[in-house]
Amino acid sequence: MRVFGILHASKRPRAIFAAAAWLGLLTGLSCRCAERISPTPAPPHAVVPGEMLPRDLSGGFSLAVPLERYGPSDLWKKINGGAELFISYGFRELLAGSFVRAHSRLPELEASIYEMGGDLNALGVYLAEKSEGADKAAVGWEGYQSGDGLFFYKGSYYVKIIDLSEDGSLGNVVREIAQYVDSAIRVRRRGVPEMEVFPREGMVAGSILYVHRDALGHGFLKRVFQGEYALEGKTATLFYCRQEGAAQLLAKYRDYGEEFGQVEREWQAGDLRLLSVRAFGNPELVFVRGDIFGGVVGCPDQSAALRLIRALLANIDRQIDGS
Incomplete structure (x- = not known):
């Protein structure tokens, strides 16, 4: 019987996630629409390179800045109630980014890249969160789709990509982000x-x-x-x-x-x-x-x-x- 697992982002109401992501974006806005420029370089201590997230996507989506970064001491601010699970598996850093369309104030997609400090740690947290009976996704070393989210692990990274749109119709763009991040993680697969x-x-x-x-x-x-x-x-x-x-x-x-x-x-x-x-x-x-x-x-x-x-x-x- 599994004793781990937290509620998936994809299982929560979209409105809650869209509003939370919107509030995070507002801190970095200086006009009515989200800023869509090249991400600023990652700080020297950063673990996850900002370049692992795409800047532009099909459908007119662009990466909003600033990106969000969290470590073990403040991960709870992003995933309150779920941080303990990640920290128990050796979590080091989270890089999160939202994607918006031109002249839009609400993000419709969010990508989260967790660096877990090792292949086994990433696999462990991936399996702990994995939904029973989820559909497999051909991305990373192993992936699946559940609700409006796509989840995978590769190397020391665990990745979540969530469709925040009201009708959940952005599956193709979700997969586009997943393929970009997958390609950006350049590690050779090792068996367990x-x-x-x-x-x-x-x-x-x-x-x-x-x-x-x-x-x-x-x-x-x-x-x-x-x-x-x-x-x-x-x-x-x-x-x-x-x-x-x-x-x-x-x-x-x-x-x-x-x-x-x-x-x-x-x-x-x-x-x-x-x-x-x-x-x-x-x-x-x-x-x-x-x-x-x-x-x-x-x-x-x-x-x-x-x-x-x-x-x-x-x-x-x-x-x-x-x-």
């Missing part, structure tokens, strides 16, 4: 082998996630990969992470079990150190092997959970470690 090692049998399609911190609600679990499985008529979560001192995570999980439930058993099974706890009435089997810590949460059959763990580790050995 850590997400390819999850066993396929019983996996819930589209459930594989990367969680940068506070995975499964635990403050001590960071940089975690997880996926959901149909096991014994239940939906269980298989997860793992790799770090030095993985054995310490087992100790912290033991403390968690003792505080919020009970520790049922701890034992050695070959190269695995296993711990079974029941917290909040939920069965959990966790393990440590070398620098790998992980487990299965929510599977009532401990044997099935252990088989899933061993299948995961076999894939890690073969596909990542080459052993």
Whole structure:
């Protein structure tokens, strides 16, 4: 079960977004219409180049200036209620720009480019916000359309483009912006082998996630990969992470079990150190092997959970470690 996600911009009323974007524009206007000139150079400390946004578009749209920039300390001003999610994934900077037509005072399109500090961070926040059953979009490394918005990630960037028009008829221009930004992000695609090692049998399609911190609600679990499985008529979560001192995570999980439930058993099974706890009435089997810590949460059959763990580790050995 996903514990992340915020309300998409595309799911909020257009009028609210148009008005908010309009108010932001008014601070940079000196006449009745939005200024449409070349964006000023980015400040020296800027992370996202201003040139990543197009200046002119079809339909008579132009980029309004000044552009908006936000960092971790003031992101809440732009996405109040959503900033915490982005910061938890390593957010560094947001560059946002609105697009207006000649002699118009209201922006009808808005593009937001989030620099997340790394490929996995961008993927993680993209997946956390992704709408269930959204239509795929052929842009970036992966993208989708939802409501009046188009969303994608590429490299360390997560991009949102929203149609603010009253009738939501600017889909072609939205795609034009997306293609421009996609082309401006010049990075070579790298796979995520850590997400390819999850066993396929019983996996819930589209459930594989990367969680940068506070995975499964635990403050001590960071940089975690997880996926959901149909096991014994239940939906269980298989997860793992790799770090030095993985054995310490087992100790912290033991403390968690003792505080919020009970520790049922701890034992050695070959190269695995296993711990079974029941917290909040939920069965959990966790393990440590070398620098790998992980487990299965929510599977009532401990044997099935252990088989899933061993299948995961076999894939890690073969596909990542080459052993």
